[in-house]
Amino acid sequence: MAQLSDDCFAFGGPMMSVDEAVAIIAARVTPVHDIDTVSLVDADGRILASDISAPLPLPPFTNSAVDGYAVRSRDLPPREERAFAVTGRVQAGALASQAIRPNHAMRIFTGAPMPEGADTVFMQEDVRIDEAGRLVVPAGLKPGANVRPAGEDIAVGSSALAAGRRLRPQDVALAAAFGLTHVEVRRRIRVAVFSTGNELVSPGAPRAAAQLFDSNRFMLMAMLARLGCEVSDLGILRDDRASLAHGLKTVADSHDLILTTGGVSTGEEDHVKAGVESVGTLVLWRMAIKPGRPVAMGIIGGTPFIGLPGNPVASFVTFVHVVRPTVLALAGAAQQRLVPMPVRAAFSYKKKIARREYVRVTLRKGDHGLLEAVKFPREGAGLLSSLVDTDGLVELGEEITKVEPGQTVGFLGYASLM
Known part of the structure; x- marks a missing residue:
């Protein structure tokens, strides 16, 4: 399992930016050593x-890129069409039975090895056969045309x-x-996933009037599976410091990452912080991101711990920007920055400076065929429908304070986030 120092994620700033979080993760998480074949x-x-x-080189031998006729480039007509006698035929998967002769052509098919001496191919659409059965080719074809040299794609x-x-x-x-x-x-990263909260029950269990079916846990497990993780579903931990601490400590030795959702805010009923601190070390990240500011990260027995917010949209967004880079770092994957696609905004929006925000949008084709981002009509980090009924997120950087219709913005499709 991963073994990290207790101060691995220590950060002295008042609020961590998204880029700072990713940089710390990439620099300080040690990949697993085990190798699978x-x-x-x-x-x-x-x-x-x-x-x-x-x-070996790709392609491993020089071959024809088209169905046509192979010739020697020295025999190409410079100014007017020319007739060639056709001798021989080369199919894909077979070698020519003889070298090509001067002023002769050889029938050849896509992927077939070039006959010895031939270095140019006429496409069959560009030639004709005359009354004498000779091949008539036009002038002007460049030497080497329609031929794929050995190693053209990748050299040995x-x-x-x-x-x-x-x-x-x-x-x-x-x-x-x-x-x-x-x-x-x-090897695959092993992740233990909990939900926290007395208000939650698992789907299929009896639900009291004041309770909700747990959805975040299943969303997070699905996202982890798409990242290639082995996921342990450890159910729901109740709002009790002792039971939280026991559950977290129990799984630390057998997993590479512990992931929870809910209970990381600062209310008196949010017990994750105290539970983690009783069995490990926690640095509570207040990330400059919306939705999803309350994110906790720490170390329990050398195993990294991440606590995500309980609101589903906040949990989704912070998974993308904290959990995803952590999983990739643990797996030894090269970190790749998410690159938004430029689209036109079809909405107005205001935001605070020095905070990155993500707006849920649907794409549509606007004037002149340009893609436009249409904002989901309702706000709220608890709206699962805002994730289901949209195509992705518009990323608004820390320096942006407002968006006007027609302005170019960056779009991240959901498929690119997992």
Whole structure:
């Protein structure tokens, strides 16, 4: 399991910015050391543990990029069309039976190896066959046209996939193109997830009139699963310092991260802070972010702890900006800054300076086909419908104080946040 020092996340400022939080996490969290060897079928989403260099060039041999006719570039007509005798035929997966002869052409298909001596291919759409059965080609084709040289994509020995990459389907395809069947990846991060609060019951359990079904826990577990984590669902911890402390301490040795939601504000019934401090060390982050200012982070028995707000939108937003980079750092993944897509605002908005805010929006096509962001009509960090019925978040940086319709803003789609 991860073993961090008790002051790993210590921060002296009055309120932490989002960028400061991510920088501290990336610099001070130690990745897990265990390595798994997995088949390519199971590699998607895993974190590559070691660099992969190209064991062969891609493509491994020079081949035709089109269906057509292979010729020697020295035989290309410079000014007017020319007729060639056609001898031979090369299909994909087979070698030419002979070298190409001067002033001759050879029928060739996409992906087939180029015949010896040939270095240019005419597309079949650009040629014709005359009455004598000869190939007639136009003038003006450049030498080397429609040919894919060996190593054109990736040269042998070059760096192809770097350690720390979170593998995507296209990365898996590249490994397969090298003939690999397995890759080395970091083991999955083990995360214990609790909800806290006497007001919560799990779906399926009897619910009293003053209670709510717990939704945050299931949202967070789904988000963790998308990040490739092994998740332990540890249910709901009640608003009691002793039971909170016991539950947190019990799971610390067997997990890489402990994640809770609720109970991290400053009210007298918010017991997470005291519970953590009785079994570990906690630095209460007051992040300059809306929604989601109350976020707690600390260390319990060497294992990092993060306590998220109880309001679902605040929990979602702070997961993206605190939990996600922590999980990636623990997994040895390279940190990648979220890059908002520029869109036009179709709303007005005012905010405080020196605080980053996230506005829930839906995209629509506006004038001239430009994408516009339409703000969800209601405010409130407790509105699950505002996450369900929107496409993503508009990110408003610390320096922004207002938004006017037509202004360019940065949009983060939900799919890019997990």
